Amino acid sequence: MRIPRIFHPATVPLTGGDIELSDDAANHVGRVLRMNPGEAVQLFDGSNHVFAAEILSVSKKQVIVRTQPGVWQDKESPLHLHLGQVMSRGEKMEFTVQKSIELGVNVITPLFSERCGVKLDGERLEKKIAQWQKIAIAACEQCGRNKIPEIRPAMSLDAWCTEHDEALKLNLHPRAKHSINTLPAPLSRVRLLIGPEGGLSADEIAMTAQHHFTDILLGPRVLRTETTALTAITALQVRFGDVG
Structure with a gap:
C-alpha cells in the first residue's frame, strides 16, 4: 500500500x-x-x-x-513554466490548476480578459485563489512534487503582459506560423499565455505582440481552453523539460 x-x-x-x-x-x-x-x-x-x-x-x-x-528529493523540471491562464468557470479552472501542476508548472497567475466568463472580485475572488492553492498542494501530494507552486493573485491580462520577465513569452493562437518544435533550444524559462473559451480579442492579440509574445500553434484542431493549457505544457516539457 x-x-x-x-x-x-x-x-x-x-x-x-x-x-x-x-x-x-x-x-x-x-x-x-x-x-x-x-x-x-x-x-x-x-x-x-x-x-x-x-x-x-x-x-x-x-x-x-x-x-x-x-x-x-528534487522532482522539479529543468524548465521553469509560468502559466497565465484566463479564468474559466467552475471545475474547468480547478482541473487546469490540478493537471498543470502535475505536469510541472511552477507558477500560475489567473487572468481577466475581455472575454473572460468569470465575474469574481473582493472576498469571493480571494476565497477562489485560496481554494486553488489547496488544489495545488493536493496535486503535489499526489504526484510526488516536493515544492509547492504558487497561485498568484488574479490580475488583468494587460498587467500580466507588462511584467518584466526574462522568460520566452508564448501565446497560443490558431493561426500562428510557429510550433513548439520550431522554438530554439535550449530553453529554461517560459511564460505561457492561455486565453478564454472565446479566445483573445484582436486588440489583446496585438497587445501581446507589443510585449514580445511569440504566437505558436499546437495543431490543426481547435481545443478547449483547459485542453490547450495541458497540451501546450506537455509539449514544452517533452521538448525542453523532463517528460518522455
Whole structure:
C-alpha cells in the first residue's frame, strides 16, 4: 500500500522528532484518510526534502507524528513554466490548476480578459485563489512534487503582459506560423499565455505582440481552453523539460 504524502508548512520546521501536524494536514490524516497510531506517512515542507514519519496519536483536533531526518528529493523540471491562464468557470479552472501542476508548472497567475466568463472580485475572488492553492498542494501530494507552486493573485491580462520577465513569452493562437518544435533550444524559462473559451480579442492579440509574445500553434484542431493549457505544457516539457 502506498504511504500517504502529506504537506506540512515550512513555518513549523521539520528536523526530526515529535511534531503536531498543521490543521489541514491533521484533518486529512485523521478525518479523510482515517489513519491510526503506528501507521506511516511521508511529510514534505516545500523545501525539496521529504521526511519519513510515524503517527503517534490521533484525535479530533490533533495529530502527533514522529519524524526522521529529511532526505533531499528534487522532482522539479529543468524548465521553469509560468502559466497565465484566463479564468474559466467552475471545475474547468480547478482541473487546469490540478493537471498543470502535475505536469510541472511552477507558477500560475489567473487572468481577466475581455472575454473572460468569470465575474469574481473582493472576498469571493480571494476565497477562489485560496481554494486553488489547496488544489495545488493536493496535486503535489499526489504526484510526488516536493515544492509547492504558487497561485498568484488574479490580475488583468494587460498587467500580466507588462511584467518584466526574462522568460520566452508564448501565446497560443490558431493561426500562428510557429510550433513548439520550431522554438530554439535550449530553453529554461517560459511564460505561457492561455486565453478564454472565446479566445483573445484582436486588440489583446496585438497587445501581446507589443510585449514580445511569440504566437505558436499546437495543431490543426481547435481545443478547449483547459485542453490547450495541458497540451501546450506537455509539449514544452517533452521538448525542453523532463517528460518522455
